[in-house]
Amino acid sequence: MSLFSFTLIFAMASLSLCLVMTGIRFAIGPTLPDRITAFDLFVANIIGMVAIYTEFTGNEDFIDVGIILSLFGFLGSISFAYYLMKSTR
Amino acid sequence: MLDNINFLLIREIVSSVLIIIGVVFMTISTIGLLRFPDFYIRMSAITKGATLGLGLILTGMGIYFNEPDMFLKVMLIIGFTFLTSPVAAHVIGRTAVRNKIPFWERTNLEEFKDYLHKEHSAHRDHERDNKQV
Amino acid sequence: MKTVILATAIRILIPIFIIFSVYTLFRGHNHPGGGFIGGLIGAIAFVFHTMTHGPQHTVDTFLKVNLYGYPRQPNQSRSLYLMRMMRVNVWRRRKMARHPEVKHRMIRIESVYIIATGLLLAVTSGVFGLLSGQPFMHAYWTDFYIPILGKPGTPILFDLGVYLLVIGVVLKITFVMSEE
Amino acid sequence: MFLAILAGFLLAFAAPMLYRWLGKWVFVPMALLPFSIFVYLLTLAPAVLNGQNLGELQAWAPSLNINLHFFLDGLSLLFALLITGFGTLIMLYAGGYLKGHPLLGRFYLYLALFMTAMLGLVLAGNIISVFVFWELTSISSYLLIGFGHDKESSRSSALQALLVTGLGGLALMGGMILLGLAGESYTLSELLERGDLVRNHALYLPALVLLLLGAFTKSAQFPFHFWLPNAMAAPTPVSAYLHSATMVKAGVYLLARLTPVMGGTDEWQYTLMLVGGVTTVLGALLATQHTDLKAILAYTTISALGLLVTMTGIGTAPALEAMVVFLLAHALYKGTFFLVAGNVDHATGTRDLTQLSGLSGTMRYTATAALLAGMSMAGLLPFFGFIGKELLYEATLQESPFRWLLFAVSFFSGMVFVAVAIALGFGIFWQRSTRPTPLQHPDKPLLYLPPVILACTGLVFGLLPGFFVTPLLRRAAEAMLGVEQVFELALWHGFNLVLGLSLLTVLLGYVVYRYSNKLLSYASRFNGLYRLGPANLYQLGLNGFLTGATKITATIQNGYLRSYIAAIITAFIALVVLSLSRGGPRLELANRLPELTQLRLYEVVLLMMIIPALIFLFKSRSRLTSIAIMGIIGYSVALFYILFGAPDVAATQLLIETLTVVIFVLILHKLPAFTYLSHASERYKYVLLSLAFGAVMTYVILIVKQYPLDSQLKAYYGQSSYLLGQGRNIVNVILVDFRALDTLGEIVVLAVAAIGIMAMLKLRMQKGDKP
């Protein structure tokens, strides 16, 4: 196992850990904006994982999904905010 | 001379370093997300260690692949993230204020009182509908 | 949900989204992507716009075509008239719009028409085969190659139809919903 | 023959139009048709009387061996003549009876339809086409019985008749098919030769049961007799035609027709004798219990039909002879009586025996016809009815284990017939009365001519039995017996036992007539018995069926979506378990456990994300949180797609997930607080069901994945995606080229969904009941 792949495994593990922690924040909340933030970070984590996985496999095509995810994670956050905003207005 | 340098190895090392730094940043901000006392602090703390971390990871990846395609994509993602994640944070933060998400008790809100007063009186009528969403 | 920051960010994002969506559409034949994904990305641009500005504004901004015209003089030759109409509508729009003689007509591009166009493209791309005695959807490819966009052929036309249709559908859905 | 039937149908459908053109003269063409067919049949008669069987084949559905095969022998000729001859008179009569009725056109339509169907029935030479015409008679009689459609009673009587005969019809169909299977043919002429084959076939008994059910319902045999009196709701011409001469005799015809094929076995004989006998007695008994003219006629008809069935059951040559003779005689006098009753009803406005008297003065012709028919019915010399009764008695007294029983039955009915004949033929017309029932209008020729003609025919046949009638009846009996018949009909057989019995019948009949009032007063005592009678059973059964059906439906279709879904899922689980329980492959997990070591940490983490997310989803009361959880689950699944080499799918999944969130947000923000509606009692049941469902799905995947998959599709697409499809992204090439038709369908779905969403949100009908 080369240094590089070790790095990747380490990165993947850390990101998985992040994912779990984000999940915990999501679960404990306590407010909706907290959950939305957690969701946001969740998306960022997943993009990171996709990036690492892309290096893992050496298959460039996977990162395209990362791009799309980065575009759409934003849409998700905006939508949730929109929801909260609309229900107060 | 150039032939003796193992470009792949250099790339791998640079990439590894960047990735590890990025991942560490990300992990730390995730811990912050768990630890910090109120919503706004959590938000400002991670907005965005995560963004920086992600940027570093992606840069590392771009260097590893060393192809124009990849660079373009990496730049695209970084650009998107740097543009969108603060906007999202702003929008969510603003919404949180409007939804009366409380600040940490040690927060200095002196300069914010006017704003809060204005916002909340404007929406008092709608509070009823918003007890639980 | 109009904040300056969001609005500005979205103004910057929209062209990027659209360029990226077209790129995704055309590279879809060789890489991840294609008509559906591309169409969704393109449509998302408008969804953002709708969410910040409301559907009416989105329609006014993107889905209206202003046409200008003025009555043909009796002794004016037809080709000259056509030329002038072209000029009015293409080169000198801004100026002519304020001209007193010029009549203004606004065409609203209904998203239903986008859907129908998409469907039409998709189906018609398959009919070429039938016309020459081949089965439906028999593929025809050109011999040349366009950079980025790749090799033109009827399957690409089909994908373009998918792309348009998806944009139309998402637009339709979001418009109707946010009008609620 | 085909042309005759076709003409009949065409004329039937032309009737309403003819009525519009010709007004009250519509009866002329309508009567002309049966008359011309009658004449046509008469031209064929010599050949038939010479022993020829005429056939005619018209292809209809040859691939099912169902053809319009027409077949004319003595039996069918007898019935056909009866139908057309009687039909002519009825057509005339109806023209008078329903003069000025706005729906006379339709009446003629139904009547002509019925007549043609009946004609088809007796002429058909293919047993399936027999059934076809049989059903046609059922529906046309349904329309005729319900002719007075604005009365609830008419409608329910019509329904009753249709249901009972419909039941019989369906049984008949089954029976015919079985008979066809047993006899290996649907053609009557072939079947007639294969009696032994059929009788020894395993399907004989079921076929017999079904066929008898058909015949008994149609011919109003016990216990299906109850529809016939109710069917008297129909206008009198209908009662006269359908319920005396023709339709009810279709069952008898069927039995007669099938005698050579199915008859002669014990099952056949005993069933027919038993059912016929009971019907005879019952009909006669019930006839004495009523004062309504048509009801009395109906019950005596039932009784007569019972006799006919009994005779068919006995199956000996004299019995069958007696049967055909009695059939003809009965048709003549009963038809007359029905017409007479109609006349009386029409003229006086009542049909109640007790309120009618002294009509001979005002309704002279009708009264004459009634008298003649009454004498025939009573079996007096020199009427045709006398011959019939003589033969009946003779036949019953032949050597057989039940001779006295059979005789008693026929004697009893004869006695009642005499009483009825006296009451109807003499009582209401000729008995002197101080206050004759007043008439609303005088006797009309169109109304009195047909009964008079009929009654006179009875007299003429009685006086001249040898001419034409005898050969015809002989051929008819021959058709049933299969051997040539030599019997002569004669009025006078000399003084013998039978004559004495006939006289005794008349005398006792008179006694019954005298004490009929007394008998009537007993009627009320039988009320308790009626409650157990089939008419009530029918009503009870119908109501019970409706209540039961409603209850079952209300239980099954209870309106609760979740119980529907639970049923569906239960069915699914049951079916999968059932299919796997039949020696399917075993799931072998043990030797696959080492695979677990290949697990990656991030995969496990992703997995572990989903399960708490699901639990959280159950707990969450916040809509937005739920949506976010769905997003998380969706994104995790998308990541799975990436991990297993499906970037396109992952991208699409992400986009779709996000778009779903957007839609949720756009659409749901106005909804109220998210309340939790629990159904604690059912929860455990549903938890179990859900777990079972999940387990089945898991099992299915595991067991399918136990075997290697060698897909030539994968190889082919991998080979030719770039070389032939000009694309490196195989998935996309599949989508836009290899399987572009799927994608076309997919985008069509999207387009329709968009249209639907728009329509649903923008189009709000205020009142939607308008179709």
Added chain:
Amino acid sequence: MELILPFLIGILFSASLYLILHRHFFKLILGLILFGLATNLFLFVIGRLTRGGSAIIGPEEKVATEPFADPVPQALLLTAIVIGFGIQAFAIVLIKRVYQSFGTNDLDDMNTTDQIEEKH
């Protein structure tokens, strides 16, 4: 993973069914979406899994070389996802309209069309 994923799918199916069997509209729609998700995953997993290699022919190759992912389930899945989306979107809007019209979010109030009306 081949051994674990089936269980995950089973759990997803169970969860979705349990949600569908709730009385609340919103749970119903969540259940339906989850059911769709489970179905898609089922389709994907049952067509055998390939780690890493996607179904894309490399830039220097003319034919795909093993190991590459089976493109067929992927293509089917794509179509199914999109179709599912169309239907889901419609269902969400439907539920919104139902709520608007009936003012309830209790499915048990929705049983009038199945009722048998009295006879006379």
Added chain:
Amino acid sequence: MNHLLIVLPMLIPLYGAILSLFSWRYVRAQQIIGILAQACMLIASFMLLFDVNEHGIRTTQIGSWPAPFGITLVADLFSSMMVITSAITGMAIYLFSIKGLDKARQSFGYYPVLMILQLGVSGACLTGDLFNLFVWFEVLLICCFVLIALGGTKPQLEGAIKYVTINFLATGFLLTGIGVVYGILGSLNLAELAVLVRTPVSHPALITMAGMFFLIAFGIKAAIFPLFFWLPASYHTPPIAISAFIAGMLTKVGMYAFIRLFTLVFVTDQELTIPLLTVLAGFTMVLGVFGAASQNDFRKILSFHIVSQIGYMLMGLALYTPLAIAGSIYFILHNILVKTNLFLISGVVAHRHGTFALKKLGGIYLQQPFLSVLFFISAFSLAGIPPFSGFWGKFMLAKAGFEIDSFVIVLVSLAVSLITIFSMTKIWNEVFWKNKPESDPLLNVMTEREKHNNRLLHLPVAFLAVFILFIGLYAEPVVAMAQLAAEQLLNSELYINAVLKR
């Protein structure tokens, strides 16, 4: 030419729908496009039927990709007959809709969606590919969703909820079923699958299990026991023009797929499937007809009868003899026409009287004799009274059942048929014969224009009645064709050879 003929029944409605979408704002134009498309569709489908009748099974490979790899469209007699029936029904529905549906609904995409529905029917019937079948079923499904909810009245929404939920589950089962089949056999082409299941190496029990997924999925679509609940809850809620078409066509398309798959692919364990199907058929018939008997609403009676008649079609499959399947096929065709027509008649009645409740209706026998005749023909066709069309189907099924000594199911079917007669006469008695009960006199005042419209509505009803009468009185061509079609179905070699060109 061959390629064109098979695709035309799909292309015509699709182009019609596209043109209708382009003329979104002009309802009149949509109507004209619709009628023209229907006329073309009729011609095309007749040509296809004649072609298939003459040359046997015809196929085309979409995109020129060879058989197991590309999607095959297969036109055999059964599918061509389905297509032609859909064309006939479609024509009637279009004629009816012009005057029989409110303008508001017409202007919200009714015509294009209806046309796409027809596309779905053609696609589902013509495709020779399992997944493509799924896609066309989804097209059908979404069209139904939209149409059932179109207008958004309360009952419609309520029906739609149930319809959507249960059919969504059906979609799930269908998809998972396809997954299972692909997971076992690695192919999607029906002919290829037919070859694979008939080779000894495959795992018969697994294939039967896969069949169960399809049994549930298509069982829901076809509304068999115990999966039919959605149908009586929803079919009577939308406007008549809509419910007529979906009530007439949709469950039968489900049945089509059912028959296709269970004669071609899922034949590995017939010792299990056949008794199973028989039982299901019996229950479907009986419960459906019970439901119908308990209802007092014109449309609801008709809706429940759909279920009951599905039982007959299933019975044909369950008996699994050439004659039985021919009976099923004939029954399907007959039932589509008759059921559609009955729904249309209920629409004409309600157009005039504003209600479907039996107790509020009456007097049509005197007022509208022509309509009465049309109803009578259709109702007694449905009840299977000879010589109307239903008789032939019933006869074939009964005969087939007796031939293999399946007495119970045949007797059940005959009993059910009696109750069907009862239901139909109930409608006849209440709606046509009975005098109209006294009600608000203002309610039924119709303008001359409305009366004229009402008269125009008779046209499609009569149009269908002509076909109903034709296939009843002159059943031979259809019966013979159904028998040939059944032979094609049972002799899978024909199908396989036609598709795989062996």
Added chain:
Amino acid sequence: MKTFIIHFLIAFIGSYLYFKYGDPMLPYNAFWAVVVAVFIMFVLWLTTPFYHRTYFHKLPRALNFIAYFLKELVVANLRVAYDILTPNYRMKPAVVAVPLSVTTDLEITLLANIITLTPGSLMIDISADRKLLYMHTLYVKDNDLESVKYHIKHGFERRLMQLTR
């Protein structure tokens, strides 16, 4: 600024295409792409009549801005990271109303984004008259809100305005 971005994109894509499809022999494509992009931008600049001088004057400022931003980003991140990883909180949060000198949409957006991207600070809203920017910040020493404002105004805003004006 906008033109700059657009030109840069055009240039980059052009050069990218050249190297991607035009000349596969040269290594280090990305590097050459940037070189060629700068060259193309130069040509564009020469041939564009509308932009006389701004490009190359602003290029160093842009680089300066980016460098400053990255520095702030890393420093702030480290500060927050320290706070996260140590048991006690050092932070003293406050919401500060920063008076704005920038006026255009683009400027405001960029400023807000940069503030938000820097860990420890979060832009909450802009006042309706666009004069004040409400910012949530974590590290306010001794409740000295003015120093925070000064830091923003003289750090980010000044550099931003140099770039855009």
